[in-house]
Amino acid sequence: MKKTVLMIACALATSVAFAQDMNSKRGVPILPEAGDWSVGFNAVPFIDWAFDKTRIMSNTPASSAADAMNYQIDQTLVLQKMKAENKAMRLKVRFETESHKLFNDVNKFNSSSTPPEKVQDSKVVKQRTIEVTYGTLTYRGKGRVKGFYGYEGFLSLDDGGRTTYEYGNAIGSDNQAPVTTTWDDSGNATAGPQSSRDLKVKNAGKYSVGANAVIGVEYFFAPKMSVACEYTWGFEYMRSGRGKTTSEAWDATSNSVKETESEGSRGSRNADIQVGNDNASINLKFYF
Numbered sequence: 001m002k003k004t005v006l007m008i009a010c011a012l013a014t015s016v017a018f019a020q021d022m023n024s025k026r027g028v029p030i031l032p033e034a035g036d037w038s039v040g041f042n043a044v045p046f047i048d049w050a051f052d053k054t055r056i057m058s059n060t061p062a063s064s065a066a067d068a069m070n071y072q073i074d075q076t077l078v079l080q081k082m083k084a085e086n087k088a089m090r091l092k093v094r095f096e097t098e099s100h101k102l103f104n105d106v107n108k109f110n111s112s113s114t115p116p117e118k119v120q121d122s123k124v125v126k127q128r129t130i131e132v133t134y135g136t137l138t139y140r141g142k143g144r145v146k147g148f149y150g151y152e153g154f155l156s157l158d159d160g161g162r163t164t165y166e167y168g169n170a171i172g173s174d175n176q177a178p179v180t181t182t183w184d185d186s187g188n189a190t191a192g193p194q195s196s197r198d199l200k201v202k203n204a205g206k207y208s209v210g211a212n213a214v215i216g217v218e219y220f221f222a223p224k225m226s227v228a229c230e231y232t233w234g235f236e237y238m239r240s241g242r243g244k245t246t247s248e249a250w251d252a253t254s255n256s257v258k259e260t261e262s263e264g265s266r267g268s269r270n271a272d273i274q275v276g277n278d279n280a281s282i283n284l285k286f287y288f
Contacts, residue, residue, distance in 0.1 A: 022143070028223040030144065032082045032287040036224070040078030043227055043284040076131070078283060086140065090152065092133035098161075099126045104181040104189040109169045119168025121181035121191075127161035135214060144220045152232075153211045160203035160243065167197065171257050176250040196249035204243040204264055210236035216281075224287035231281075233273075240267045 076094040111117040135152025169178035177193040216230025243264035251258035
């Protein structure tokens, strides 16, 4: 009897120690340790994949998790370092650059061939955005579920984008309204005579600064692997500048092509205090 009681006591002691150490069956720590780094990813694609896999033999399409929650902005790298078991610093970096070129063939001016010879118009769009967020987090709780809170500051720079155009048919005294391509927002091209046309369009750039309070929960489903959900609430100040457009047209007074620069409307300033996520930011995190 004493042996049985002793064995049960040992088993209970072992299980309690195991729970306190929070190690896997192979002895790998489940929770991150001081000095560990983590990389975070948007978890919604994984949730969508799980939804798809759970609808076997279904005649209806899978429901997307994207409509059920807000999540980390695409192209954002989330790095976190555990300064202590319950303290962490976090850095978010987003660098987005866009560059694309569109082409369209139009009839060459005064072409005598059949069918008419073609020349090419082009449109080049470039834009850059940089966002940096730095903050600190404090963890609370025991076991696999950890609550966290903290604060973060952020800076965002957007150059607004620049668009340049080149045309196959030049403006001249004998062709003051050449056939010119116009692109809509979807990239669809139409061509027709234009007496004035854009050469360069510089959209208004903007910057924003702010600070957020952060609160959330993180669940460790495997050794040093977790899913984290969070809300933010804070202040943001944003300011935008003026855009500028350079266009060309035939000037009868000088009997030449004249370029004209025009500025856009005056820039704006906005200050907001708001909840950062209407739903929850869902991140999949890996510690190492």
